[in-house]
Amino acid sequence: MRIAICDDEVRGRERIRTLLEKEFSQAQRSEFDSGMKLLEAVEKGYQPDIVLLDIAMEGMNGMETAKRLRELSDVILIFVTEVKEQVFQAFDVGAFHYLMKPVDEVKLTDVLKRAIQEVDKRQNTPRYLMVKVSGGHRRIPVEDILYVENMGRKVILHTKSENIEYYERMNHLEEVLGEGFYRCHRGYLVALSAISGYNKTAIMINQGDEIYLAKQKYSEFVKVYSRFLNY
Numbered sequence: 001m002r003i004a005i006c007d008d009e010v011r012g013r014e015r016i017r018t019l020l021e022k023e024f025s026q027a028q029r030s031e032f033d034s035g036m037k038l039l040e041a042v043e044k045g046y047q048p049d050i051v052l053l054d055i056a057m058e059g060m061n062g063m064e065t066a067k068r069l070r071e072l073s074d075v076i077l078i079f080v081t082e083v084k085e086q087v088f089q090a091f092d093v094g095a096f097h098y099l100m101k102p103v104d105e106v107k108l109t110d111v112l113k114r115a116i117q118e119v120d121k122r123q124n125t126p127r128y129l130m131v132k133v134s135g136g137h138r139r140i141p142v143e144d145i146l147y148v149e150n151m152g153r154k155v156i157l158h159t160k161s162e163n164i165e166y167y168e169r170m171n172h173l174e175e176v177l178g179e180g181f182y183r184c185h186r187g188y189l190v191a192l193s194a195i196s197g198y199n200k201t202a203i204m205i206n207q208g209d210e211i212y213l214a215k216q217k218y219s220e221f222v223k224v225y226s227r228f229l230n231y
Helices: 009-021 035-043 061-071 084-093 105-123 170-177 215-229
Strands: 002-006 028-032 050-054 076-081 097-100 127-135 136-140 146-151 153-160 164-165 180-187 187-189 194-198 202-205 209-210
Touching: 002 009, 002 035, 002 105, 009 105, 035 050, 035 061, 035 170, 050 061, 061 076, 061 084, 061 105, 076 105, 097 105, 127 164, 136 187, 146 170, 170 180, 180 209, 180 215, 187 202, 187 209, 194 215
Parallel strands: 002 028, 002 050, 050 076, 076 097
Antiparallel strands: 127 136, 146 153, 146 187, 153 164, 180 187, 194 202, 202 209
């Protein structure tokens, strides 16, 4: 379980960190002193499950950060605020809950336990991709997709049991499949769970295939894949 704390006040971060260490010591904690730093980390591959986000931050405030974050991730957002009136804005970006400062230990524990249950529920719910083939539609389990190959105006879904060719834009698929997949080359989108190995120019897939890894993507890929393995 990865929990991010984003607050530009040292005391605010310390308070939440202390409570997390006491009640949720097994969680992986990361701290950010600005919304921009949190967003930069997410753009580089950091995937928190829950974000505790202060609303009243200097520069990019919590609401602006949340709106940008929503474009990148479906993370569970819990707002932290000193002003109760700000709470109503929180639900415009799909906030899970809010906490008033100074954060109460009992309240934080209760909200986080429910948030963790929601994370578990999402992770255990099968995802599907609808594809249009032969005049009809098929529902493909996302967990069965090994990688996607670009073929001009078409793509090929390489799954555990078959290859499915249909008309689709690679950029759209990259957005739809989201976390768990990485665009390793302009022609390939790979499921991180399907990787058996890699070198500086190629990625090996569990069932024996080998796909290109763009040289300029190598460093970023290593970071993203390393974070995935620490999940």
